Amino acid sequence: xxxxxxxxxxxxxxxxxxxxxxxxxxxxxxxxxxxxxxxxxxxxxxxxxxxxxxxxxxxxxxxxxxxxxxxxxxxxxx
Ligand SMILES: [Zn+2]
Numbered sequence: 001x002x003x004x005x006x007x008x009x010x011x012x013x014x015x016x017x018x019x020x021x022x023x024x025x026x027x028x029x030x031x032x033x034x035x036x037x038x039x040x041x042x043x044x045x046x047x048x049x050x051x052x053x054x055x056x057x058x059x060x061x062x063x064x065x066x067x068x069x070x071x072x073x074x075x076x077x078x
Pocket of ligand 1: 004008038
């Protein structure tokens with residue numbers, strides 16, 4: 001892995017979270033087009049996030065419901 005790749009991998013998570021500016025995204029896409037190891041890594045991270053997001057979405061309503069039920073008695077009235 002060269003210095004370019006290391007830099008990109010460090011930014012990859014921010015990119016996948018949508019926290020990257022547009023200029024950087026262009027640079028990332030250009031690098032991925034040209035660097036199969038980084039492309040595989042980006043693809044893997046993206047799939048991982050999709051799996052996590054799907055499971056969290058399914059689990060959230062039940063967890064949220066339980067939390068709200070526990071909070072109810074302590075809510076201020078009026
Ligand atoms: Zn690379």
